[in-house]
Amino acid sequence: MWHTLLRDALDCISSPRCPRCGGDGPARGSGFCAACLEALALPEGGVQGDTPLLWCAVAPYRGALRSLLLHQRPLPQPAVITALAALLHRCSATVLPGALLLPIPSWKRNGNPLPLLLAQALQQAAGPTATLAPQLLQRTRPTVGQHHLGRALRLCNLRQAFAAPPPQGPGLAWHRRRRPLWLVDDILTTGSTALAAAEALQGAGWAVQGVLAIARTPL
Numbered sequence: 001m002w003h004t005l006l007r008d009a010l011d012c013i014s015s016p017r018c019p020r021c022g023g024d025g026p027a028r029g030s031g032f033c034a035a036c037l038e039a040l041a042l043p044e045g046g047v048q049g050d051t052p053l054l055w056c057a058v059a060p061y062r063g064a065l066r067s068l069l070l071h072q073r074p075l076p077q078p079a080v081i082t083a084l085a086a087l088l089h090r091c092s093a094t095v096l097p098g099a100l101l102l103p104i105p106s107w108k109r110n111g112n113p114l115p116l117l118l119a120q121a122l123q124q125a126a127g128p129t130a131t132l133a134p135q136l137l138q139r140t141r142p143t144v145g146q147h148h149l150g151r152a153l154r155l156c157n158l159r160q161a162f163a164a165p166p167p168q169g170p171g172l173a174w175h176r177r178r179r180p181l182w183l184v185d186d187i188l189t190t191g192s193t194a195l196a197a198a199e200a201l202q203g204a205g206w207a208v209q210g211v212l213a214i215a216r217t218p219l
Contacts, residue, residue, distance in 0.1 A: 019079030020068065030090075031083025039064045046091030047216055052191040053198060054210030056092045058084060061187055061215035069114070069186060069215060076117055084214050085121030092182075092212050096122075097129040099209075100136070100181040104197050107139035114186035118214065122184060133181070136206065137197055138163050162200035183211040190217075 018025035018033035020040075025033035032040065042059045049055055059065050072080060089096070101123050103115035116134060123132045140163045181201060183194050194211040201208045 019077060019083050026083075030087055031079065036064075040068070041065070042087065046088070048091075049216070050210075052195055053208075055188055055191070055194075055213065055216065056088075056095075056210070057188060057213045057216040058087045058091065059215055061189075061217045065215055073112055073114060073186075076113055078117075081114070081117045082121050082124075085118055085125050088118070088212060088214060089122055089125035093126070095180065095182065095209065096126040098179055099126075099130045100133040100179050100206075101126075101130055101184050101212075102133050102136055102181055102197075102201075103184045104193060104211075105134070105137060105139055112186065114214075115184055118186060119184040122212070131179075136164055136181075137201060162197045164200045164204040164206060166204040179207060180209045181206050182209050185211055185213045186215070188213040188216045 016025055016031070017023065018031070018036050020032055020036040023033045023035065025031060025036075030037060030042075040059065041063055042065070046056060046058050047060060048057075061069070068080070101119045103119040105115070106112050119132055119134070123130050183197055185194065188194065188211055191211075198208040198211075
């Protein structure tokens with residue numbers, strides 16, 4: 001009996017738990033249990049597109065995934081971010097070798113923490129083949145919240161809202177010519193923010209490839 005109790009106690013401590021519901025996990029090679037994977041409705045291989053720029057995401061921004069991300073913004077859970085980053089890595093692994101990962105910054109001091117946390121977790125999942133590079137992009141001015149703005153107003157709101165230093169020094173010339181740079185964000189909506197960031201980076205000579213995100217808002 002004591003052997004059984006000890007084994008059960010060790011299982012509770014050592015067995016991986018689903019970061020969303022706390023139940024048994026993982027399933028299908030992810031950090032989430034089978035029930036949560038079904039609830040989140042995550043398509044195998046993620047979703048991709050090329051409008052308004054090349055992008056890859058884990059799933060459309062709706063339903064349970066939308067609710068999960070909204071809860072993560074004010075109070076991020078490392079286990080949830082790690083699990084989502086692992087799923088993003090699975091659908092973007094082919095573009096990560098040698099890549100620079102650049103989280104899109106917020107102009108607020110206490111702004112959205114998810115892009116940076118996601119980029120950090122994605123870099124850890126990719127290993128030494130990818131490099132985190134948040135220092136390559138800065139906000140130049142405040143912008144208004146975009147939740148209720150259409151595409152045209154979003155583009156106007158973000159015009160010249162980013163600045164990127166040009167590559168300098170003997171080691172950065174190679175970065176400028178060869179290393180692919182991927183923007184990282186939690187949600188890709190109209191793509192206005194990613195486009196504004198990409199324009200600043202491309203103007204400074206960086207090889208922007210596109211954006212990697214957890215969710216893509218359905219058109």
